[in-house]
Amino acid sequence: MSRVPTIVFNEKVLCGLGRGLTETGRLDDAAVSMALSNLARFVTLSREMQVGHLDVVATAAVRDATNGREFVDMFERRSGIKVRVATGAEEAELAAAGVRSGIPDARGVIGDLGGGSLELVRVEPDRTMDHATLPLGPLRLAAWNRRRPSNSASRVDAYLRALPWLEEARGGTLYAVGGSWRAIARLHMAHMQYPLRVLHRFSVPYEEALEMAGFIARKRGKHLAGLANVGKERLELTPLAAFVMERVLRVMQPAELTFSALGLREGVVFSRLSEAVRKQDPLIEECRDIAAKRGRFAADGESLAMWMDPLFPGDGADEQRRRQAACWLADIA
Numbered sequence: 001m002s003r004v005p006t007i008v009f010n011e012k013v014l015c016g017l018g019r020g021l022t023e024t025g026r027l028d029d030a031a032v033s034m035a036l037s038n039l040a041r042f043v044t045l046s047r048e049m050q051v052g053h054l055d056v057v058a059t060a061a062v063r064d065a066t067n068g069r070e071f072v073d074m075f076e077r078r079s080g081i082k083v084r085v086a087t088g089a090e091e092a093e094l095a096a097a098g099v100r101s102g103i104p105d106a107r108g109v110i111g112d113l114g115g116g117s118l119e120l121v122r123v124e125p126d127r128t129m130d131h132a133t134l135p136l137g138p139l140r141l142a143a144w145n146r147r148r149p150s151n152s153a154s155r156v157d158a159y160l161r162a163l164p165w166l167e168e169a170r171g172g173t174l175y176a177v178g179g180s181w182r183a184i185a186r187l188h189m190a191h192m193q194y195p196l197r198v199l200h201r202f203s204v205p206y207e208e209a210l211e212m213a214g215f216i217a218r219k220r221g222k223h224l225a226g227l228a229n230v231g232k233e234r235l236e237l238t239p240l241a242a243f244v245m246e247r248v249l250r251v252m253q254p255a256e257l258t259f260s261a262l263g264l265r266e267g268v269v270f271s272r273l274s275e276a277v278r279k280q281d282p283l284i285e286e287c288r289d290i291a292a293k294r295g296r297f298a299a300d301g302e303s304l305a306m307w308m309d310p311l312f313p314g315d316g317a318d319e320q321r322r323r324q325a326a327c328w329l330a331d332i333a
Helices: 031-048 058-065 068-079 088-102 138-147 148-160 164-167 179-191 206-217 232-252 263-269 282-296 301-313 319-330
Strands: 108-113 119-123 127-134 172-177 204-207 257-258
Touching: 058 068, 058 088, 068 119, 088 108, 088 119, 088 127, 088 172, 088 263, 108 179, 108 232, 119 164, 138 148, 138 232, 148 164, 148 232, 164 232, 172 179, 172 232, 179 204, 179 206, 179 232, 179 257, 204 206, 206 232, 206 257, 282 301, 282 319, 301 319
Parallel strands: 108 172, 172 257
Antiparallel strands: 108 119, 119 127, 204 257
């Protein structure tokens, strides 16, 4: 597989499997029915597209529910496809792999917020240092708020402060992953009239991020409608997602918050690549691939970049990398 696989089909359905999990310990019956129906459709589509290999991965809600195994068994019987129910450690590692696939030099803490859980992973380039899976997804927080709304902040903080390495990462970068956290980025970009619609690696300084998360956390989902291209189902969970983000920011106090468009799904793909391919630079490989497909002549961006290097003796590694990427694209401008 390529270092930067091309996405040919991309669709998500929010089923809410973890809704009510805190009160009942079970996956929601209506959500199970909706999930099985949509999974059957996705399997059919994958066969029509002649997909050679399917990775089906279940995460926190299925892992924690008393009827999670029953749900998996129903899908496997109907489809004939095995499901991998990721452990908390595996879920955290896959989320980290997804971020690394797009940000190879990631250093700090990765936070992947799903409906039922928050995965936190402390990373350095090529190394995972610490990880934790916490029951702090917005679907679970909604249940807490229904029972003891005034207790949510102290309860979330208790989980976070039990991780000494989270405070040790102070001054680093918090990488935000997950649809609900990406919705926060879209809302903030719309509010500040950000000129680009590129979410990946969109960064916000700590104080601004704290103000942003606090503002959204105090709103109702319906009051955020129309501000950005975020679905109704996602908007309903966004204030709670912002609340969790605010608590993480206060405990960790990072220098900046950076959003990643890549997460667990991309981590599954990244983990299937060989070690040699994983070490390739995604920017350079993507530009090399574009040049091979669209250029008029046999591209050699590396030689062109080497020829130009003496003209820029003071440039650092980042400037050299960007220049090499531009050299690969020189023939398609």
